[in-house]
Amino acid sequence: MQPKANIVHLPVYQPGKPVDDVKRELGLTEVIKLASNENPFGSSPKAMEAIAREVENISIYPDGAAVELTSALSSYHGVNPDQIIFGAGSDEIILMIARAFLVPGDETIMADQTFPQYKHNAQIENAVILEVPLKEGTHDLFSMLERVTDKTKVVWVCNPNNPTGTINNADEVEWFLSKVPGHVLVVLDEAYCEYIDDTSFPDGIKLLQKYPNVVLLRTFSKIYGLASLRIGYGIGRPDVIRSINQVREPFNTSRFAQAAALAALNDEEFIAKCREANKIGLAYFNNSFAELGLDAFPAYGNFIMVDVKRSGQEVFDALLRKGIIVRAGHKLYPTHIRITVGSQEQNEKVIAALTAVLQEIAVKV
Numbered sequence: 001m002q003p004k005a006n007i008v009h010l011p012v013y014q015p016g017k018p019v020d021d022v023k024r025e026l027g028l029t030e031v032i033k034l035a036s037n038e039n040p041f042g043s044s045p046k047a048m049e050a051i052a053r054e055v056e057n058i059s060i061y062p063d064g065a066a067v068e069l070t071s072a073l074s075s076y077h078g079v080n081p082d083q084i085i086f087g088a089g090s091d092e093i094i095l096m097i098a099r100a101f102l103v104p105g106d107e108t109i110m111a112d113q114t115f116p117q118y119k120h121n122a123q124i125e126n127a128v129i130l131e132v133p134l135k136e137g138t139h140d141l142f143s144m145l146e147r148v149t150d151k152t153k154v155v156w157v158c159n160p161n162n163p164t165g166t167i168n169n170a171d172e173v174e175w176f177l178s179k180v181p182g183h184v185l186v187v188l189d190e191a192y193c194e195y196i197d198d199t200s201f202p203d204g205i206k207l208l209q210k211y212p213n214v215v216l217l218r219t220f221s222k223i224y225g226l227a228s229l230r231i232g233y234g235i236g237r238p239d240v241i242r243s244i245n246q247v248r249e250p251f252n253t254s255r256f257a258q259a260a261a262l263a264a265l266n267d268e269e270f271i272a273k274c275r276e277a278n279k280i281g282l283a284y285f286n287n288s289f290a291e292l293g294l295d296a297f298p299a300y301g302n303f304i305m306v307d308v309k310r311s312g313q314e315v316f317d318a319l320l321r322k323g324i325i326v327r328a329g330h331k332l333y334p335t336h337i338r339i340t341v342g343s344q345e346q347n348e349k350v351i352a353a354l355t356a357v358l359q360e361i362a363v364k365v
Ligand SMILES: Cc1ncc(COP(=O)(O)O)c(C=O)c1O
Pocket: 036, 037, 088, 089, 090, 091, 092, 115, 158, 161, 162, 189, 191, 218, 219, 220, 221, 227, 230, 231, 232
């Protein structure tokens, strides 16, 4: 038996260590995980109630077309129902886009340090991957445009970018879209957009009305706090969404996910509370890093990437021993760590631990 030649070298996804394993192995009673950009405030109580109500239908397949949720989101965003598609997380929409649009030899363009699933899924389809260096941690849309050829099928723009947290503003994105030829699908991954109230951030829905080759990715995993339920969505022109729908598995989002997403969407109070707390958390991190003499990329999502001026991996290990899990190991940023914004109490513990760790580890020159 031979698997596809282009997948044999692919790594199997390594999930972060579960909190309980870290506690047991290091003999700790408290562990704070700020490694996966989850919502530190959990989810809307309304979403939990919706799940409880759905339990009695556990033996019945979900609505494959997610009609009720589609209808709610179409009103929410002012788009038609046939412009929306759901996935088991936006991860699955990325997979479906690669499956629907890329054949071996097609070119696909992305930043050189961005959300890894774009590359992973393009590799599975045996597409030619062009990785364009970030400029000061931000997508260099000018250079990305320069790489577009007749063979380019999909360009991925992660806005805010994971892991750097930076954004491309509305003028930059609009300029890029006005120049990209119509045969190229531009995926604007806006997984963290609900956290942003900066008016320079592009309005993806408006862009979609003007540029038919755009698809937006959104998720219920971040500000809505439903990461475990696996539900995200794409918004695009009906023909693009139809193509993605053609490769979708029949029941790819569960009853629980659909019911919780519907309830979460309607709990604006919870969302506003999370957005405000995140803003306060980011300001706290920025001030603390400045006091510690560390530089961070401008952060717009619910995470921040800071240059600890030492091996990021060593700082990660030392923080782990103190019961704090962050993210390191970014190949182009070996002295950076990425930290999810937690509750204020968690943030203060991170800064206290980081302050101590910086004393222990020598600066890398
Ligand atoms: C930029 C970006 N896109 C997509 C995802 C996938 O999210 P999900 O599959 O949980 O919707 C993530 C998750 O971290 C992300 O950071």
